[in-house]
Amino acid sequence: MYLPENTPLQSISLSLGYEKKTIIQSLDLAIKPNQITVLVGGNGCGKSTLLKAFARLLTPSAGHILLNGSDIHSLSGKEVARKLAILPQSPVAPEGLTVEQLVRQGRYPYQNWLQSWTEDDERLVHKALSDTNMTELSARSIETLSGGQRQRAWIAMALAQDTDILLLDEPTTYLDLTHQIEILDLLFELNQNQKTTILMVLHDLNLAARYAHNMIAIKDGTVFCQGAPENILKRDMVKAVFDMECHITKDPLFDTPMCIPYGKRRVVNKKAFECV
């Protein structure tokens, strides 16, 4: 087995499927530590499935997922939960649950019957709340919060888990632009300050390019290409993965690549089209 050095999370010959359909076939993928990696791809390409497999939510039909070198399914649930936190798509909180109660749940992997509220627990919960700027809102119940606040609460819970790796499945779906940026900025800061390895699925290509250190483009259950956004976000990649003609330019604020899709019918600025 080939083990690239220093990778906390990787898949070896991973195959995944639901019922009779195979979604991912024999995939080898290593996630770089301490960086933000984003999975992008069209609908149904398998990126969410892949993320769930990494998070131990799906069992592979073949192959292995290695967490710090050990097969993730050979470790106990709590062991994995101390190293890896997952935030799935659209989580639902029970009615009446307050932010603080939710964040406290993040300490579950460290608690047992006798010790359910140690000093560490208390400290880390408070830290998680302040890192996500949720301390003033901690007594509010989750359903009364705005979309962005709610997502921050869930991220606070994942932070309370005190893990090196954080997995997020489309954390910005259903959020308006302001809240999308709010969440992504938060994750970026986390990565900067605590060197957390972040692996997430994003559907917005431009936001992915702006925030990712690495992008992995998935097409039909295989890795089409991977690398830094400026290296891989190119016309041929977008055409191949999304079946869309586009123009790649530079984001004027962040210097990261930006994709401007052509679309099918309207041609407004003929000259611009011809220049590319």
Next chain:
Amino acid sequence: MSLLYRNTAFKWGVLLLSIGCLIFALMGSIAFGQYAIPIKHVWTAFWAFDPQSIDHIIIRTTRLSRAVVACLVGSALAVSGVLMQALTRNPLASPSIFGVNAGAVFSIVLFSTFFSATSLNTFVLLAFLGASIAGLLVYGLGSVGKDGLSPIRIVLSGAAITALFMAFTQGILVMGQEGLDSVLFWVAGSVSGRDLDMVSPLIPLFLMGITLAMLAAPHINILLSGDDIAKGLGQNILFIKVLLSVLIVGLAGGSVALGGNIGFIGLIVPHMVRPIVGYDHKWLIPISALWGATLLLCADLISRFAIMPEEVPIGVTTALLGAPLFIYLARRGRKHG
């Protein structure tokens, strides 16, 4: 299969076949029983009545009344089920699940225990009253709130109202110190023990109810596409819905007055018939009525023979037949909803 739906000749064929099956079941119901009677005697009992023959007497009294009651109740419940499923656009709807039967039982038991009502006609009126109240409660409950009338809410309110009324009914039966037979009649139903003289005045009522339902069929078809579309096509939705509700309550209530709490017929029959004749209620209603009668006759036969010489309450048989279907439908999800 969908091509066949448009084929009127096919539907006529199904109708005739259904009538044939019903007659067959009728003959069987009258002929078989604890005391076996040759089919020939069944025939002669009607055309060449011999007052001396025991066979003929049995046929004309107990067997016939039983068969008639089964036909009336079965067809009424089936049509009530069809209407209910159309009205609520919920394939799980039926008078027993939505508490309508339980309401009818409760009001009859209440008034007969405390106010000594005994005539069958009074029972029918009381059943109508009780069924309406229960139906309104269930429908109202299921509709309030932000999501409105969702299928699961109405099923749950039906379950609650049914449990409530059945508990009260049993309490009253305990207070009235009724025997277990009486309790079982109301809780689980029976089509036997009714005097044909008492039943015959009700026959026109049942037929009228079913005929009205058939006449309303084209309107029901339109209603199925959704309130907004029906309104857009100019239909007076409120009137149709009220009419359907009255018919549902009337048919279900009448069935309860005659036969006690018999469940699941209203659920099973529409699901049996719809795959064959489609959603056109002009055909669905009469054919469901025929098959409701046939099914209940068969259930009655099973009830008579299962644990001879005792009889299984007919509601038990229909529940044991119907519950698996209900579960199957629940598993499948609401594709036809």
Next chain:
Amino acid sequence: MDKVFSVRNRLLSFSMAIRSVWSCLIVAACFVSIILFSLCLGEQFISLPRVLIALSGHGDQDVQFVVGTLRLPRVLMAAMVGAALASSGLVLQSMIRNPLASPDIIGITGGASAAAVCFLSFFSVTLGIIWLPVFAIAGALIAALLIYGLAWNNGVTSMRLILVGIGVSSAMGAITTFVIAASPLSTSITAYIWLTGSVYGTDWNDVEALFPWLFVSWLLALFLARRVNTQELGDQIATGLGVSMQRLRLVLLFLSVIMAAPAIAYAGAIGFVGLIAPHIARCFVTRSFAILLPVSALTGACLVMLSDLFGRLLFQPLDIPAGVFVSAIGAPFFIYLLYRQRF
């Protein structure tokens, strides 16, 4: 943040909201008062001091008989049954994550009743009565697994579970009615029990037989409390936090069965307690399972005891089964729940 009461030392650390602790004490006080009320009231009114004297084993022999042999076992049985059904309902509501779940709707009640009447009709002569709860548990377990299995279609949604539960309950109810009709039971008063639920005629043997089941199941439930809290967040989050969901779900299902089934075996199918007692409890205490469990149990106990009391008092000399009054209180409450869109 709620004011908390916390304990922290080398061995033990936990915290509880102060409000919940007070609520718990108040409900416990209600519980004790209702017991005393039930012992005083009845066909013959016995004043509180005399009741207390009788309980301590002194005083008038007649009073001791009424209090100690007639009323006390009945009241205790009502309390235990209410507590058991309420706990079972709480476990189910947490596991299925739907506030409308309860042992009646999930078919546990139906399965237990069907098995219990089968036992009483066919086996009670050959096997000892000690086997009754075992039969009930077996019946409830079969029903619960049947429902869970039938509702399984790549996972279980709460909606499908409830619908399948209604179907299986109807079938179980039909079987129960069938067995009552077809058996020697039909001549006795016990037939009514199975249709509505009643604690009439309880003696100390019954009480002693039921108590161990309750005790053990509560211990197990308290042990699982934190896991239950966590799994309420959803399958994926809970798995991410380290809970093994499939195993937990089966254990919780089993737990709710062994809580409810023995109670049903002795008192019949009392409906609605498992549904509404947890909801009432939720109004008073925080969501933590460890505190909801005792408060729900006490609430359920109070509910059934009150219903039995009304049944004894309101229509004297008749004894209306407790199940009727529980439904009378329970169904409107359920209706209120639906109205408030509590799911």
